[in-house]
Amino acid sequence: MTNAFTATPARFPVTYRVVKVAKRLWIEELETGNLVYTPPEWVRARLQSREPMHELARAMTERLRYDINPIIEFETRYNPRLAGGHRRHGRTG
Numbered sequence: 001m002t003n004a005f006t007a008t009p010a011r012f013p014v015t016y017r018v019v020k021v022a023k024r025l026w027i028e029e030l031e032t033g034n035l036v037y038t039p040p041e042w043v044r045a046r047l048q049s050r051e052p053m054h055e056l057a058r059a060m061t062e063r064l065r066y067d068i069n070p071i072i073e074f075e076t077r078y079n080p081r082l083a084g085g086h087r088r089h090g091r092t093g
Contacts, residue, residue, distance in 0.1 A: 013064040016057040018050060025053050027060065037071055043078040052078075 015030040024044075027037040037056075039047070047053070052074070059070040076082060 014061070014066060016060040018053045018057050025050060027053070027057050029066070036066060039075070039078075042080060043075055046078045046080065 016027050016036070017030050019026050019028045019035075021035065024038050026035040028035050039053070056070055056074045059073075060067065063070065
């Protein structure tokens with residue numbers, strides 16, 4: 001297995017899909033077979049289905065290249081420290 005950090009320079013366009021490897025869901029670069037992303041445990045624990053991962057793969061494919069922004073948006077949506085995907089501002093109490 002290779003990963004995005006040891007892969008050769010990107011070719012365009014790039015297609016991503018969801019695969020299951022060793023009991024974990026991964027985003028795979030279809031053209032090379034590179035596994036480029038798996039959610040951290042704090043995200044994984046909040047996923048109710050595979051659909052959010054499929055949505056992430058589609059968002060990454062729409063960018064036509066590896067782009068970290070869809071991953072940041074995905075993780076922000078499932079971050080337990082954020083309320084509804086938005087940072088809490090101001091004081092409480």
